[in-house]
Amino acid sequence: MTTTLDDQLFPLTSLGSGVWTTEAGPEWRNPNGPLWGGYSIGLCLAVVAAEPEARGEPLAITLTYVAGLSAGTVEVRTRRLRQGGSVGVWEVELRSAGAAEVSVHAIVTMARRPATPAFAFAQMPEAPDPESLPPQARPGGTQHFGSRAFERRTSETFPIEPAASSRSTAWVRPKLGPWNKALLGMLTDSSPPRAFYALGHTVMTTTVTLTIYLHAAAEEVAAAGEDYLLVEYEGRVGGGGATDERSSYWRRDGKLLATSEQLLWYREHPRVPE
Numbered sequence: 001m002t003t004t005l006d007d008q009l010f011p012l013t014s015l016g017s018g019v020w021t022t023e024a025g026p027e028w029r030n031p032n033g034p035l036w037g038g039y040s041i042g043l044c045l046a047v048v049a050a051e052p053e054a055r056g057e058p059l060a061i062t063l064t065y066v067a068g069l070s071a072g073t074v075e076v077r078t079r080r081l082r083q084g085g086s087v088g089v090w091e092v093e094l095r096s097a098g099a100a101e102v103s104v105h106a107i108v109t110m111a112r113r114p115a116t117p118a119f120a121f122a123q124m125p126e127a128p129d130p131e132s133l134p135p136q137a138r139p140g141g142t143q144h145f146g147s148r149a150f151e152r153r154t155s156e157t158f159p160i161e162p163a164a165s166s167r168s169t170a171w172v173r174p175k176l177g178p179w180n181k182a183l184l185g186m187l188t189d190s191s192p193p194r195a196f197y198a199l200g201h202t203v204m205t206t207t208v209t210l211t212i213y214l215h216a217a218a219e220e221v222a223a224a225g226e227d228y229l230l231v232e233y234e235g236r237v238g239g240g241g242a243t244d245e246r247s248s249y250w251r252r253d254g255k256l257l258a259t260s261e262q263l264l265w266y267r268e269h270p271r272v273p274e
Contacts, residue, residue: 005177006046020076034068038186044106056112062211073097130171130228146190166197166235171228188260194235216257
């Protein structure tokens, strides 16, 4: 039996119909403790792909991050909501072992991709070649924004300084193996929050909900191999504790592979008395 990258990243044990477990290592933790949100994305896509009744490939996923998911044993429950001729919809719940409440809830849309005339209005933004940019380094080598899984190259500096625009681009390539839909999904939760571009590092952020549209077919994603993808990020507004981000993910030849929309919760760091 061939072992895939998803099998290596998310080793699943079936406990019966719609019930799974996996072991999430501490290397997937964010610096503040819970598992990185991108790990949940990859796990949800991998577990639906492993379901015997799943048909097709991931087309979209919407996640709600209800509470922090801890490293260690993760319990997964899946439920097929509907299977049509081409499109199927699955519900996924993730929780830490023994927890009564769900930590991450997801709706995954699967599809058999038919042959239809293709068109595109969106155009890939201009950006320096990735080979002309240095690998992104952060003080102390901290593992923020999925840096264990991805190498980023950008003209930006870190820490981020407030600016008039939230728009930025970065070239990103996988460290763990060639691109597939799970890795592409994980990439969508690997950018510095757009609130930093308005307020600097005076705020803390956490993702509330994230939707990913996987426009490209699986073979079109796989065609990127282990090459860089260009990611374009933009935030639009923030206030009342909530801010947004939208992103686009391009293959080097200009093929748009995916887009995402994210809503984050933010608050100011507690002030230290002088």
